[in-house]
Amino acid sequence: MKPATKQAAVSSPNLAWLNLPNLPNPLKALFAGYLLVIGVGLCMAGLQIMLTHGMADGKPGLSVNDIVYSYYGDRTHSKLESMLNGAMKANAPDEVRADIIGWVHRGAHKDEWDSHFKGVFAQHCVACHSVVPNIPNFKNFEEVEKVAATSDGESWQTLTRVSHIHLFGISFIFFLMGFVFSFAVGVPKKLKILAIAFPFGFLILDVLSWWLTKLNPNFAYFTIIGGIGYSLASTFMWFTSMYQMFILSRNGKVYGNAWEQDL
Numbered sequence: 490m491k492p493a494t495k496q497a498a499v500s501s502p503n504l505a506w507l508n509l510p511n512l513p514n515p516l517k518a519l520f521a522g523y524l525l526v527i528g529v530g531l532c533m534a535g536l537q538i539m540l541t542h543g544m545a546d547g548k549p550g551l552s553v554n555d556i557v558y559s560y561y562g563d564r565t566h567s568k569l570e571s572m573l574n575g576a577m578k579a580n581a582p583d584e585v586r587a588d589i590i591g592w593v594h595r596g597a598h599k600d601e602w603d604s605h606f607k608g609v610f611a612q613h614c615v616a617c618h619s620v621v622p623n624i625p626n627f628k629n630f631e632e633v634e635k636v637a638a639t640s641d642g643e644s645w646q647t648l649t650r651v652s653h654i655h656l657f658g659i660s661f662i663f664f665l666m667g668f669v670f671s672f673a674v675g676v677p678k679k680l681k682i683l684a685i686a687f688p689f690g691f692l693i694l695d696v697l698s699w700w701l702t703k704l705n706p707n708f709a710y711f712t713i714i715g716g717i718g719y720s721l722a723s724t725f726m727w728f729t730s731m732y733q734m735f736i737l738s739r740n741g742k743v744y745g746n747a748w749e750q751d752l
């Protein structure tokens with residue numbers, strides 16, 4: 490970290506405090522408060538991704554498969570089959586699961602439901618799937634039929650909705666985080682520009698990849714690259730900003746106008 494250059498100190502003597510370590514405390518409180526809440530928010534976002542998309546292929550942990558299942562869909566297996574091999578595995582013995590899956594492969598027709606599967610579901614599934622809110626009620630054939638259908642992933646409507654929310658909401662987070670970070674000192678100018686610009690680029694890549702993955706599952710890798718890319722860039726900005734405001738500031742040095750140094 491270099492202290493104020495002579496030039497900066499001379500040309501803007503009153504702005505020598507305009508950098509993260511030397512900011513007035515009320516401004517530090519504002520920046521740090523925002524960064525803390527955003528930090529928790531980003532962790533929650535990560536957790537939410539693990540819990541929703543992470544289980545999409547029935548196995549815990551986020552993988553390329555989860556992304557393919559979420560956006561491209563699973564065009565050969567139904568949700569019912571994926572769940573019976575995944576999260577619902579413990580709810581029925583293997584023979585029963587194989588029995589149900591066989592019926593799904595035959596097209597999940599109503600005659601077999603009436604004669605046999607209504608009873609199977611009643612015995613193994615409806616204890617939850619008729620009382621727990623917000624999960625399908627398996628007393629009704631129509632709701633079983635829905636999950637027995639093969640999936641073609643997220644609908645275009647959902648993609649449009651989630652895309653615009655993400656683009657508007659997250660770019661705002663990156664804008665403010667980049668703004669705070671722009672007051673950092675001692676970060677080479679090129680690195681600073683890259684760290685500030687990267688999240689926006691990766692955000693576009695991320696959102697674009699959902700649409701492309703719906704068309705072709707190979708694009709799921711872009712989702713991973715985009716997500717890792719902006720996580721790394723924002724983690725770097727987050728820690729650098731916090732470090733400079735609260736630890737680097739303790740040496741009592743005056744660092745000079747950070748913006749002017751980046752001219």
Ligand code: HEC
Pocket residue numbers: 568569572573576577580581610613614615616617618621624625636
């Ligand atoms: C112990 C309670 C319980 C039992 C028993 C149970 N389920 Fe579930 N099931 C859940 C819960 C809770 C969810 C929602 C959370 C999740 O997706 O993991 C769910 C979700 C599902 C879903 C996904 C529904 C959707 O639209 O997202 C399917 C399909 C499913 N269960 C099938 C079954 C089948 C088939 C059986 C019987 C063999 C069964 N479940 C037995 C609790 C249960």
